[in-house]
Amino acid sequence: MRLTSRPSGARGFFIFIHREFFGGTMAVKEKYEESKLFRIRHSTAHVMAQAVLEKFPGAKYAIGPAIDEGFYYDFDLPRSLTPEDLTEIEERMRQIIRGKFPFVRKEVSAGEARKLFKDQPYKLELIDGLEAGGFDENGEPLFEKPVISTFTHDQFTDLCRGPHVQNTGEIDSSAIKLMSVAGAYWRGDEKRPMLQRIYGTAWYNKEEMEQYLWKLEEAKRRDHRKIGRDLDLFSVVEEIGAGLILWHPKGAMVRKITEDFWMNEHEKSGYQFVYTPHIGKASLWETSGHLGFFKENMFSPLDIEGQSYYLKPMNCPFHIYIYKSQLRSYRDLPIRYAEKGTVYRYERSGVLHGLLRVRGFTQDDAHHFCREDQMPQEIDFVLDFSLKMLRAFGFSDLKAYLSTKPAKSGGDPARWEAAEAALEASLKRYNVEYEVDEGGGAFYGPKIDLKVHDAIGREWQLSTIQFDFNEPEFFDMTYIGEDGQPHRPYMVHRALLGSLERFFGVLIEHYAGAFPVWRAPIQAVVIPIADRHLEYAQKVGDSLKAAGLRVSVDERSERMNAKIRDAQNQKVPYMLVVGDKEIENNQVALRLRGGENPGPIALAAFIDKARQDIEEKI
RNA sequence: GCCGACGUAGCUCAAAGGCAGAGCAGUCGCCUUGUAAGCGACCGGUUAUGGGUUCGAUUCCCAUCGUCGGCUCCA
Numbered sequence: 001m002r003l004t005s006r007p008s009g010a011r012g013f014f015i016f017i018h019r020e021f022f023g024g025t026m027a028v029k030e031k032y033e034e035s036k037l038f039r040i041r042h043s044t045a046h047v048m049a050q051a052v053l054e055k056f057p058g059a060k061y062a063i064g065p066a067i068d069e070g071f072y073y074d075f076d077l078p079r080s081l082t083p084e085d086l087t088e089i090e091e092r093m094r095q096i097i098r099g100k101f102p103f104v105r106k107e108v109s110a111g112e113a114r115k116l117f118k119d120q121p122y123k124l125e126l127i128d129g130l131e132a133g134g135f136d137e138n139g140e141p142l143f144e145k146p147v148i149s150t151f152t153h154d155q156f157t158d159l160c161r162g163p164h165v166q167n168t169g170e171i172d173s174s175a176i177k178l179m180s181v182a183g184a185y186w187r188g189d190e191k192r193p194m195l196q197r198i199y200g201t202a203w204y205n206k207e208e209m210e211q212y213l214w215k216l217e218e219a220k221r222r223d224h225r226k227i228g229r230d231l232d233l234f235s236v237v238e239e240i241g242a243g244l245i246l247w248h249p250k251g252a253m254v255r256k257i258t259e260d261f262w263m264n265e266h267e268k269s270g271y272q273f274v275y276t277p278h279i280g281k282a283s284l285w286e287t288s289g290h291l292g293f294f295k296e297n298m299f300s301p302l303d304i305e306g307q308s309y310y311l312k313p314m315n316c317p318f319h320i321y322i323y324k325s326q327l328r329s330y331r332d333l334p335i336r337y338a339e340k341g342t343v344y345r346y347e348r349s350g351v352l353h354g355l356l357r358v359r360g361f362t363q364d365d366a367h368h369f370c371r372e373d374q375m376p377q378e379i380d381f382v383l384d385f386s387l388k389m390l391r392a393f394g395f396s397d398l399k400a401y402l403s404t405k406p407a408k409s410g411g412d413p414a415r416w417e418a419a420e421a422a423l424e425a426s427l428k429r430y431n432v433e434y435e436v437d438e439g440g441g442a443f444y445g446p447k448i449d450l451k452v453h454d455a456i457g458r459e460w461q462l463s464t465i466q467f468d469f470n471e472p473e474f475f476d477m478t479y480i481g482e483d484g485q486p487h488r489p490y491m492v493h494r495a496l497l498g499s500l501e502r503f504f505g506v507l508i509e510h511y512a513g514a515f516p517v518w519r520a521p522i523q524a525v526v527i528p529i530a531d532r533h534l535e536y537a538q539k540v541g542d543s544l545k546a547a548g549l550r551v552s553v554d555e556r557s558e559r560m561n562a563k564i565r566d567a568q569n570q571k572v573p574y575m576l577v578v579g580d581k582e583i584e585n586n587q588v589a590l591r592l593r594g595g596e597n598p599g600p601i602a603l604a605a606f607i608d609k610a611r612q613d614i615e616e617k618i
Numbered sequence: 619g620c621c622g623a624c625g626u627a628g629c630u631c632a633a634a635g636g637c638a639g640a641g642c643a644g645u646c647g648c649c650u651u652g653u654a655a656g657c658g659a660c661c662g663g664u665u666a667u668g669g670g671u672u673c674g675a676u677u678c679c680c681a682u683c684g685u686c687g688g689c690u691c692c693a
Contacts, residue, residue, distance in 0.1 A: 067691050080622065113693095126693045148693085159693045182688030183621025190689075194621050197688070225685095229629075238666075238684050348619055350689080530650040557650080565654040579652060591653060599653095 032068075036165070037204060041066035043103060043153075043164045044093070044176055044202040045073045050156035051092040052077075052198070055085070061158075062122040062186060062195055069212065070201030074184055076122070077196055086178040086198070093176065100169030101154040105162060113148050113159060122186065123159050175203040177213070218456050224508035225354040231513050231570060233521075234355065234504070243352040243359030245501050250521035253550070254507070255500055257519045259340060261392070262364060262497070269385055271338040271366060276318035278342060282308035287474050288317045297345045315341035316468070316493060319367045320475045328479040333489065334370035334378050340500065341365045355505030362500045368492040369472075371479070375490045376422040379465070382494055383426045386450060386463045389496045392617065393507070394516065395452035395462070400432045403440035403447050410443055411469025419467045419490070420446045444470035454510040462503060465494045514571040514593060518614045525567040526553040526588070529560045529579035536583045540576060540603060547607045568593055574610065 032038055045064035048071075053059055056077050064073030108116065110131040117123035130148055151160040153168055165171065177200060184197040203209040228234045233251035236244065247255060266273070282301060285291045290298065294313055301308035312318070319337045328335070342362045351357050370378045390398060402423055405416045423446060427434045434448075441447055445467030451459045468491045471477075478486035497503035507515070517523055524544055528537035534555060541553040554563045560577060567575045576588035587600045601609070 063692055065692060072691090083623095123693075130693070146693090150693090161693060180687060181622070184689045185620075187692075188690065190620060194689080196621080199688085236685095242684065349684085350619065350621095352685090527653090529652055532650075559649090559651050559656055560653065561651085562655050563653095568654060575653080577653065581652085589653080595654080597653060 037202075038066045039163050039165045040171055040204070041071040041202045042162075043168065044171055044200060045071040046103075046151065046153060046156065046158055046160070046164070047093050047096050047168055047171065048089065048178070048198065048200060049073050049075075049158060050096060050154060051089045053156065054092065055089060060120055060122055063126070064158075070179065070199060072184075072197050072199045074186070074195040074197045076193065081181045081196055081198070086181065089198075090176070090178045093178075094173040096154060097168045097171045097173040097176075099154060100167045102167040103162075103164040104152045105149055105164075106152065107147055107149050110148060113150070116150065116157065117159060126159060171202065172205050174206040175209040177201050177209065215456060219458070219509075222456070222509045222512045223354075224356075224505040227508050227513040228355070233508070236354070241359070242349060243347060243357070245355060245358055245360070251504065253521040254515060254519055255504060258393070258497070258500065258503070262340075262389070265385075265389060265392075266338045266366075269381075271336045274319060274322055274337045274339050276315060276322075276339060276341060277312075278344075279309045279311055280317065282310060284317050285310050288314075288320075289470060289474055290314065290317075297347070299344055299346050311344040312341075313343050313345045315339055315343065315363065315365045316367060316471060317475070319365075320471060320477060320491075323369055323477060324475065328369075328489075330371055330479055330481045330487070333479060334368055334374050336366060336368050338364075338366040355501045355508075358499075358501050361502065363495050364497045364500065364503075366494050368494070369477070369479075369489040370492075371481075371487070372418070372490065375418065376425065378490070378492065379422040379426045380429060382465055382492065383430055383432070383448070386465065386494070386496050387430060387432070390450065390452060390462065393497070393503075394510065394617075395454075397453040398432070399451050399453070399459070400427055400434035401437055401440075401449045401451065402427065402434055403437040403442075403449070405446060406439045406441055406443060408443055409441070411445065411473075415467075415469055415490075416446065423448050423465070423467075442466065444468050452506075454506065455512070458509075460506045462498045462506065463494070463496045464498070465492060467492055512571075514573075516618055517573045517610070518617050520571070520573050521550065522552055522570070522572050523549050523610065523614075524551045524574040524576055525563070525570075525572045526551065527560055527563045527567065527575055527577045528554070529577065531557060533578050533580070533583065537578050540578060540588060543603060544607065544610075547611065549607075549610055564591065568595070573613075574606075576606070 042065065045066065049061050049064055052073070052075055053061065056075075058078065060076035062074040062076065064071065110127055113127045114124060117127065127148065130146055146161070148159070149161060150157050151162055151164055152158075153164075179199045179201055182197050182199065183194045186192040186195055201209065201212060203212060228251070231250060232248050233254070234248055235246045236242070237246065240246070263273070279302065282291065285298070290313060291310075298313050299311045301310050303309075318341075319339070322337060323335060340362050342360065344360045347357060347359055352359070368378055368382060387398075390396075402420075404420050405413075409416065424434075424436075427448065432450075447464060447466035449461050450463035450465075451461045453459055472488050472491050477489055477491070479489050481487045507519075515521070526537045526541050526544075528534050534553075537553050537555075541551050544551040554567070556563065564575055564577070571593055573593055575591040575593070577591060578588055582588055582600060585600070585602070587602055588606055589600045590598045590606060592598070
């Protein structure tokens with residue numbers, strides 16, 4: 001029911017595990033939590049806490065774990081931290097590191113721990129939690145109470161499970177850096193106090209940290225918001241509203257090419273297209289369950305002749321009514337309805353982000369309805385189709401996440417089991433690398449999410465394939481079986497690109513704006529050297545247009561160098577310089593956006609080359 | 619929504635209680651160009667919006683809108 005399109009990978013660079021730490025043999029992927037890097041980061045968090053507490057003696061400290069690319073620690077401080085504070089804290093941290101203080105572990109009773117942290121309300125709360133017994137990830141109480149321990153180095157003691165490095169000297173003081181300060185709620189709960197969180201990063205050595213910082217720079221360089229403005233692709237303006245996207249002509253061209261390809265592939269593969277309205281009555285969303293569990297993400301209702309209507313946050317109820325518009329036979333199945341459905345979801349202002357998190361977006365949505373005996377093949381079909389589509393769009397490095405039945409869930413357990421088995425079997429059949437998230441499914445059905453890796457190793461979730469056992473029940477969907485009796489169909493929601501907005505954002509960052517030729521909004525710019533070459537330039541432009549290329553002629557009375565520079569900054573794949581020599585030989589002088597300069601080539605030969613590049617989706 | 623930073627020309631950024639500036643872009647002119655910016659002139663602003671303090675506010679205060687970094691990683 002819920003097609004999520006969240007930027008879950010927006011933050012996560014990969015942790016590269018380097019061979020040299022595994023004695024030169026090819027590494028089996030070490031669990032991050034067991035790695036030395038994890039201990040280094042966690043230990044660095046303690047060192048930072050010491051430095052912060054020295055600076056603010058009355059400060060309260062909360063938690064400070066190692067995270068994907070570093071660590072953080074949350075503090076309750078008398079004032080807001082400034083960038084200067086961070087510099088100072090970082091300097092003090094280096095002194096502490098140079099002291100080579102050993103980390104000493106000590107087991108304590110709950111009572112001793114309370115005495116030790118009597119002035120630390122957050123620690124006391126943690127101790128209470130520990131004494132009450134831990135909970136596993138499903139919220140079930142653990143049988144054994146955890147042992148309470150503290151770690152001390154130098155003058156600083158923290159309640160901590162560990163593990164840590166032997167001594168602070170194991171941290172490379174040139175491979176740590178404090179990155180930023182941000183607000184964070186105690187225990188992530190917005191009803192609880194807001195603490196100040198200091199983010200830092202730590203690596204084995206300086207080179208690794210520099211590589212990480214380089215990657216951050218590179219990510220900034222690829223930021224789709226900046227490229228979107230520089231290449232005139234899209235905008236978001238205050239006057240219209242936050243999270244609402246204006247697609248400019250060049251961005252719209254990229255979208256159109258994406259949509260055309262998408263439509264063609266869907267049509268070839270047995271999907272039927274449908275179009276549905278943008279609003280629907282409140283009662284519809286009552287039936288679908290959205291007003292029950294998705295209301296906080298829906299815009300306020302519109303009052304129309306005394307009836308409430310809601311902007312649609314999803315397309316499924318509409319597709320269901322198309323299904324229900326007539327009695328369905330088992331012979332009609334499977335049915336596959338596809339729509340580029342524009343939906344609106346209320347997102348809190350603080351989470352909006354360029355094209356990646358918006359309030360109005362177009363899902364490349366589809367719903368499959370099938371019989372039980374068709375279900376495994378249908379899953380094969382949809383996974384195969386998804387993989388083909390993502391690869392065609394330039395993402396061949398991908399990973400799947402299979403989410404199974406959560407503790408709280410509806411629907412027939414036998415259906416859950418069958419669906420999960422079908423999902424996993426498909427992943428195996430198509431040889432997709434996957435991870436299982438036990439209990440991570442939505443309450444209405446299991447799912448597969450596909451995440452792709454971009455050019456600099458970041459992971460982005462695009463596709464989702466989700467079973468839904470709720471809506472067919474809520475809407476009483478049936479088909480008449482061979483036995484003449486009504487049966488409940490299986491229903492699968494899927495979005496391949498997620499949303500066109502978000503996909504476009506990922507695309508921009510993946511290619512840093514240099515789209516492959518087949519999707520470049522302008523494929524070639526003709527650059528006449530002097531005004532007397534204009535006529536020939538126009539002729540070349542017309543020939544290319546006739547050959548189906550998207551081309552523009554730079555008629556400005558600028559120097560050639562300026563035109564080349566502009567075209568290159570606009571990431572146009574082909575620059576075609578024409579002057580006296582080219583006119584004489586009916587040629588164009590080809591230059592590529594990477595700076596390569598293949599030189600003069602016959603016009604006809606260039607057209608062949610361009611067509612071939614487009615055909616091969618280069 | 620909450621915490622923090624920020625909002626000055628289309629873009630990137632100056633000016634810190636006392637006349638709002640530069641580069642790029644744009645317009646016009648000159649130049650007629652051979653692989654990443656030719657030269658000159660001109661145009662461009664209710665300093666996000668609304669209110670307040672002040673003789674005077676872009677600058678200080680309050681509110682609103684928007685942008686950015688976070689608010690998931692559990693001692």
